Amino acid sequence: xxxxxKSYTLEGLMGLGVDIEIDINAGxxxxxxxxxxxxxxxxxxxxxxxxxxxxxxxxPTKRIxxxxxxxxxxKEGALFDLPIALGILIAGDQLLKAQYKDLTILGExxxxxxxxxxxxxxxxxxxxxxxxxTKFVIPLGNQKEASYVEGAEVYPVATLREACMLLCDxxxxxxxxxxxxxxxxxxxxxxxxxxxxxxxxxxxRAIEIAVAGGHNILMIGPxxxxxxxxxxxxxxxxxxxxxxxxxxxxxxxSVAGILDANKGIVSTRPFRAPHHTATIPALTGGGTFAxxxxxxxxxxxxxxxxxxxxxxxxxxxxxxQPLEDGxxxxxxxxxxxxxxxxxxxxxGMNPCPCGNFGSMTRECRCTPSxxxxxxxxxxxxxxxxxxxxxxxxGISYDELQDETPSEDSAAIKARVEAAxxxxxxxxxxxxxxxxxxxxNNDLRKYCRLDGPGDRVLREAYERLNLTxxxxxxxxxxxxxxxxxxGASQIKAEHVAEAVQYRSLDRKYxx
Amino acid sequence: MKxxxxxxxxxxxxxxxxxxxxxxxxxxxxxxxxxxTSEADKVIAKMEKYGISVITSEDDxxxxxxxxxxxxPPALYYKGNLDLLKTDxxxxxGSRRASRYGVEAAEYFASGLAERGITIVSGLAMGIxxxxxxxxxxxxxxxxxxxxxxxxxxxxxxxAELMEEIAQKGLLLSEYPPGTPPLxxxxxxxxxxxxxxxxxxxxxxxxxxxxxxxxxxxxxxMGKELWVVPGNIxxxxxxxxxxxxxxxxxxxxxxxxxxxxxxxxDDGVNLVGLTENEKLVLEAIDREGTAHYSRLAQDTGISIPxxxxxxxxxxxxxxxxxxxxxxxxxxxxRH
Numbered sequence: 001x002x003x004x005x006k007s008y009t010l011e012g013l014m015g016l017g018v019d020i021e022i023d024i025n026a027g028x029x030x031x032x033x034x035x036x037x038x039x040x041x042x043x044x045x046x047x048x049x050x051x052x053x054x055x056x057x058x059x060p061t062k063r064i065x066x067x068x069x070x071x072x073x074x075k076e077g078a079l080f081d082l083p084i085a086l087g088i089l090i091a092g093d094q095l096l097k098a099q100y101k102d103l104t105i106l107g108e109x110x111x112x113x114x115x116x117x118x119x120x121x122x123x124x125x126x127x128x129x130x131x132x133x134t135k136f137v138i139p140l141g142n143q144k145e146a147s148y149v150e151g152a153e154v155y156p157v158a159t160l161r162e163a164c165m166l167l168c169d170x171x172x173x174x175x176x177x178x179x180x181x182x183x184x185x186x187x188x189x190x191x192x193x194x195x196x197x198x199x200x201x202x203x204x205r206a207i208e209i210a211v212a213g214g215h216n217i218l219m220i221g222p223x224x225x226x227x228x229x230x231x232x233x234x235x236x237x238x239x240x241x242x243x244x245x246x247x248x249x250x251x252x253x254s255v256a257g258i259l260d261a262n263k264g265i266v267s268t269r270p271f272r273a274p275h276h277t278a279t280i281p282a283l284t285g286g287g288t289f290a291x292x293x294x295x296x297x298x299x300x301x302x303x304x305x306x307x308x309x310x311x312x313x314x315x316x317x318x319x320x321q322p323l324e325d326g327x328x329x330x331x332x333x334x335x336x337x338x339x340x341x342x343x344x345x346x347x348g349m350n351p352c353p354c355g356n357f358g359s360m361t362r363e364c365r366c367t368p369s370x371x372x373x374x375x376x377x378x379x380x381x382x383x384x385x386x387x388x389x390x391x392x393x394g395i396s397y398d399e400l401q402d403e404t405p406s407e408d409s410a411a412i413k414a415r416v417e418a419a420x421x422x423x424x425x426x427x428x429x430x431x432x433x434x435x436x437x438x439x440n441n442d443l444r445k446y447c448r449l450d451g452p453g454d455r456v457l458r459e460a461y462e463r464l465n466l467t468x469x470x471x472x473x474x475x476x477x478x479x480x481x482x483x484x485x486g487a488s489q490i491k492a493e494h495v496a497e498a499v500q501y502r503s504l505d506r507k508y509x510x
Numbered sequence: 511m512k513x514x515x516x517x518x519x520x521x522x523x524x525x526x527x528x529x530x531x532x533x534x535x536x537x538x539x540x541x542x543x544x545x546x547t548s549e550a551d552k553v554i555a556k557m558e559k560y561g562i563s564v565i566t567s568e569d570d571x572x573x574x575x576x577x578x579x580x581x582x583p584p585a586l587y588y589k590g591n592l593d594l595l596k597t598d599x600x601x602x603x604g605s606r607r608a609s610r611y612g613v614e615a616a617e618y619f620a621s622g623l624a625e626r627g628i629t630i631v632s633g634l635a636m637g638i639x640x641x642x643x644x645x646x647x648x649x650x651x652x653x654x655x656x657x658x659x660x661x662x663x664x665x666x667x668x669x670a671e672l673m674e675e676i677a678q679k680g681l682l683l684s685e686y687p688p689g690t691p692p693l694x695x696x697x698x699x700x701x702x703x704x705x706x707x708x709x710x711x712x713x714x715x716x717x718x719x720x721x722x723x724x725x726x727x728x729x730x731x732m733g734k735e736l737w738v739v740p741g742n743i744x745x746x747x748x749x750x751x752x753x754x755x756x757x758x759x760x761x762x763x764x765x766x767x768x769x770x771x772x773x774x775x776d777d778g779v780n781l782v783g784l785t786e787n788e789k790l791v792l793e794a795i796d797r798e799g800t801a802h803y804s805r806l807a808q809d810t811g812i813s814i815p816x817x818x819x820x821x822x823x824x825x826x827x828x829x830x831x832x833x834x835x836x837x838x839x840x841x842x843x844r845h
Contacts, residue, residue, distance in 0.1 A: 199804055201814045202836055221835065351834045358834025393802065394835030456826065463828050496822050 003090040005083040006104045006133065008124040009075050012290060012330075012337025013251055015120075015127030019069040020080060022087035027063035035068030038076045047078075047109045048085045055113035055160045060092040074335070076289055079118040082107030082137070085160055086167065098167040103155075104128050105137045105163075113160040117141030119257040122250050125149040137163060144264025145254060147179045148247065180243075189268060192232045195408035199393055203230055206390035206501055208412050211237050212419035213480030214434030216323070216345035216385055218308070218378075220503060221392025222362075223355045227348040228273075230392075231304040234346055235269040236409035238301075239417050245300045248340060252292050252299055270301035272343075276310040280318045285330040285339055293330075295322045296339035308347040309377035316382050319345070323385045345386065349378070351394075358394065375504065387436060387473045388501040419483040435480045447475045452492035460499040474498045512558070518585075519550035521566035525585040525687050530699055537567065537584030556688045560662040561677075562587050575707050578732075583685035583703070587661050590681040594629050594652050598772060601631040601704045601729075603722040604638025604714035609747050612638055612715025615739045617645035619712060622765035624651020626774065631656065631708050633700065634676070638714045638722070640669055643676060653680040654707070658700040659692035660684065701725040709772045710735025713759065716750035723750050730758060735771050737762040784829075787812060791820055792840060795830060800839040 003022045008015040031045045052059045066084055068075050083105040089095050106124065108116040121142040126149060128136070135153045138146055143156040153175040157163040166173050197204060203219060207230060210217040219227045241249070249266040253259045259266065274283060274294045285293035295303060305311060322328040326342035351357040352371040356364040366374075420434070426446060427433045438446070449457065457474065460466055466474075475490070477498040482490045514522075520540035527533040536543055557564060565572055566585045573595040576582050600623055602616055620630045620642040630646035632639040634655035646653035655676045657665070661684050664670045676682055685703065686696065701721065705711055705728035713736070716722040729736050738759030741748020755761055762768055784792065787810075794809040795801050801809075807817045821838055824830040831841045 201803070201818055205818075358837070391832075391834060391836050393804070460826060463826065493819070496826055497819075499826065500822055 001091045001093060003087040005087045005090075005100060007080055007083040007106055008104060008128055009077060009079065010120045010124065010255060010289075011073070011335060013123050013255060013292075013339060015124035016073065017128070017131060017133075018075060018080070019067075020083045020087055021067040021069060022084065022091045023065045023067075024060055024062050024088070024091045025065075029061045029063065031064045031066070033066045033068070035066075035071045036074045037068060038074060040078045041068070041075050041080055044078060044081045044084055044109075047081050047111060048088065050111040051081070051109040051113045051160050052085055052088065054111060055164075057089055057094055057164075058092070060088065062092075064088060064091075077118065077120075078108035078116075079106045079120075081109035082115055082139075082157075082160065082163060085109055086163060089164065090167075095164055095168055097169070098164075099170070100167050102133075103135050103137050103167070104133050107137070107139045107157070107163075109160060115139045115141075115157055115159060115163065117261060119259075120255045121145050122149060122247070122254045122259075125152055125154075126247075126251070137166060141261050142264075143176050144261060145250070145259060146264075147176050148250070148265050150178050152178070190232070190236045190271075192229065193236060193409045194233045194412055195406050197226060197230055197233060197406055200226060200230065201393075202500070203390050203392045204407075204412075206388050207234060208237065208416065209477060209480050209484065209501075210234075210346075210388050211344070212416045212484050213387075213423070213477065214344065214436040215387035215477060215480065216347075216436070217388045217390065218347045218349065218383075218386045218504070219390055219392050220349055220351055222350060222358075222394040225392045225394050227392055228304075228306060231273070231302065231306070231346045231348060232271060233409060234302045234304075234344065235271050237412040237416050238269050238344075239413070239420055241267065241269060241300060249300050252296050252339060256292050256297060258297070270298055271304065272298040272301065273304040273306060276305070276307050278311070278315060280315050283315055284318050284322065284328050284341075285337070286332065288332065290330040290332045290335055290337040292337075292339045293328070295319065295328055295341040295343060298343035299340045301343060303343045303345050305345070305347045308349045309374050313377060313379065317379065320381060320385065347378075347386065350374075378504070383504060387477050389503040390501055391503055415484060418486070419480065422483045422486070435476050435483065438476055438479070443472060443475060447479050447490060449475070449490055449495065450492075453478070453490055453495045456492045456495045456499070460495075464499065464502075466499075466502060470502045474502060477501060512554075514550070514554060514564075516547050517568055518564070518566050519547035519554070521568065521584045522550045522553055522564060522687060523547065525583065525685065530581050533584060534581045540584070553687055556662065557587070560688060562589055562661045562688060563592075564588070565592065573707065576703065579702065579706055585687070586683060586685055587687060588681060588683045589661055589677040590679075591652075592681060594654055594681045595683075595707060597629045597652060598627070599629045599631045599654065599708040600768060600772070601708040601711045601725065602638065602642035602714055603632060603701075603704065603711060603716075603725045604642075604751070605717050605720045605722065605747055606635050606637040606639075607717075607747065608637035608641070608715050609742070609745060611742065611745075612739075612747065613641040616641040616714035617648070619714070619739070619762075619765060619768070620645025620653075621649040621651070623768060624653070625649040626765070626769060627651070628772070629654060629680075631704055633658070633697075633704060634669055634673060634682075636666055636668060640672060642714070643672055643680075647675060647679060655680070655682050656700055656704050657682060657684040657692075658686070658696040660686050660688040660690040662688040663690070663692065665692045697721050698724050702728045705729040705732055705734060708734065710737060710768075712737040712739070712762070712768065713751045713754060714739050715741055715748055716754070717747050718749045718753075720750045723754070726754055726759070736760065737768055737771070739763075787816075787820060788824060788829075791817065791824070792829070795838055795840050800833065800837050802835070802837050806838070 005020045007018050049059050090098050108118050117139045122145050137155050140156040140158040146154045272294045283294050322341035328341040329338050352366040353374050354366050356362040478490050478494040481494040524536040564587050616638045624646035629652040631654045632642040643653050659665050701724045711729040713722050736759045738751050738755045741751050790810045794806050807814045830838045
């Protein structure tokens with residue numbers, strides 16, 4: 001007998017339809033999988049046999065051939081366990097009343113017959129829906145995630161037995177209701193708040209500007225100054241994600257297998273902080289199946305690189321493409337995948353290798369050449385993509401004079417959203433919708449400096465030894481500062497403030 | 511072509527004499543020695559071509575300060591604003607092969623003094639001299655370069671642009687007629703002029719055999735002030751200047767030191783032209799030396815956002831300097 005069940009596998013962020021054909025015929029008992037299965041698929045034989053047996057069915061002592069069509073693309077993962085087991089039962093005439101042609105079946109089996117959750121349910125469901133398939137059988141553990149896919153008729157199952165009952169008679173089963181995403185109800189669970197950050201006037205202000213204009217930012221300060229805490233606070237002042245944004249993020253996180261099954265959707269902006277020993281594939285994505293890397297996991301959120309000069313230079317250079325294009329293309333022998341990677345880069349660094357340079361209380365033991373080498377590890381092209389450099393106060397808690405309570409994230413967020421609204425209007429109909437992404441045309445159109453502003457910029461070049469590349473950065477940041485104030489024209493004071501955020505361009509360490 | 515009197519032509523011809531004493535003797539008896547002053551016309555034509563003017567010791571405009579010299583130059587060739595010789599001058603001298611420290615010191619004193627209206631005199635050599643001129647020009651002050659060759663010559667070649675700029679904005683001066691090459695014996699002669707037109711001489715950095723030491727000696731002989739910037743005791747390029755300090759020079763570390771000696775008022779931090787709040791902030795920084803902005807906000811009672819704006823403005827205007835960790839100090843040239 002023959003059975004044919006529809007399932008899906010992952011290819012990058014897309015689902016790929018797979019027909020699982022099972023034939024049982026007389027002959028020496030055996031089991032063969034064809035159609036480019038990977039190790040996890042091949043091993044499914046043992047799981048399937050044990051699960052069938054332990055669910056009270058009979059494992060056919062015949063020759064079983066499993067074909068995964070299309071035969072020319074590589075199949076991965078354990079999500080074919082459930083359809084294969086069901087296929088064997090159908091082909092073995094143990095489920096005579098089974099109705100399954102309209103169903104797409106996904107799930108991993110454990111030996112006792114329970115169905116385990118799998119990765120990538122959301123992108124698979126979305127792809128399948130686009131191909132006209134609307135009815136799904138998925139593991140119970142994935143039901144939250146699936147519930148956000150609009151229009152899908154999803155039946156979660158807990159065991160192989162339950163799946164068999166579903167196939168034979170659907171009357172007792174109700175598809176899970178589709179949920180709508182409400183950002184305010186679910187977000188703001190970041191666990192940190194800008195109210196926790198004491199002092200740090202310049203750093204707070206710089207972060208506010210950076211978020212408002214979509215700029216990348218570099219914080220320079222001694223260890224223990226609070227760089228990490230402030231970086232963690234960055235997502236709390238970013239505008240809430242829209243449903244579309246949340247789905248994009250959820251798809252990536254689902255494929256990477258880091259989605260919280262209890263939530264089923266990523267409703268807060270992601271904050272990713274890879275360690276400085278991270279390799280290029282870890283950062284940009286890779287591995288045999290071109291998995292998404294940290295830059296994609298940080299999509300629509302924040303990528304925080306603490307101790308930025310400690311990263312391998314090549315690793316940092318690999319960030320340039322995603323910073324420029326907002327996507328990262330991962331090419332591997334078996335497939336090429338493109339993952340979105342539009343993130344805000346927040347980098348942190350010490351002012352020198354020992355961290356005490358410029359401190360009033362502790363002595364720096366680094367030589368000037370050591371310091372220069374340390375700072376030079378951040379290459380020009382990378383610094384080119386970071387609009388703001390800010391010095392974090394290297395001040396001990398006792399020295400802290402400011403007693404006024406700090407402003408909380410909600411207040412800052414309100415200002416950020418106002419500034420973003422101005423930018424949305426300005427860039428309406430364009431691909432880019434923040435000041436940081438302005439090209440030369442936009443600069444000419446929206447960033448004309450008046451006389452005093454131009455004079456400030458020119459004076460800054462002379463007095464502060466600015467390098468040439470600082471120019472456009474300063475103007476973009478000045479535009480954002482003006483937006484935060486609601487000013488239509490960039491004024492001298494906006495330029496003056498923007499100039500403050502170019503510490504590394506000043507050849508500070510010479 | 512400008513018309514010159516016969517005595518002027520005679521003086522011009524006298525200035526061609528290489529020996530200093532003889533030159534002055536010739537000048538004293540100018541008309542007797544040079545009856546055929548028409549020979550001077552060639553020189554005058556050349557001066558015209560290079561835009562050089564001349565003034566002789568018989569002229570009314572001849573600077574009084576030079577007349578005090580034992581051997582006053584019979585003629586002075588110049589390009590630029592001669593009135594600068596009537597202003598308060600300070601001469602800055604030092605090695606040609608100066609260290610970075612010396613160059614910075616020269617530039618610092620030159621720009622700081624020039625900002626306070628003092629004219630910086632130097633010899634347009636490489637190293638300290640060039641730094642002194644640049645410093646003065648940077649703060650839009652006055653500067654005089656005294657050359658040891660004819661003004662049609664460009665010496666040293668590296669300072670060609672600087673020379674041009676000084677001719678435009680300051681004064682180029684030489685006692686040698688056009689065409690005179692810069693020979694070694696002329697530099698000590700030139701040094702006596704540098705010393706005599708100034709209130710004093712500042713030695714920024716000098717090695718053991720530096721020509722700057724000759725200028726320093728001239729200054730002492732004429733009873734002028736001699737200021738010396740302390741140098742690194744391990745550096746050979748500071749040996750001469752440190753030796754001066756031991757014997758006779760006055761050690762200076764800030765612009766106020768020199769201002770006080772020239773009869774000006776050393777009022778510590780220069781607060782001219784600042785608003786009330788800016789003065790408040792500067793005074794607070796001055797008390798602390800180097801202060802964090804949050805400390806300044808507390809000391810002055812100005813709110814943090816306001817003080818941040820003030821500090822930004824002060825920094826852009828070069829009045830305060832920001833250090834790592836957002837500490838601020840007063841920029842060196844405000845002292």
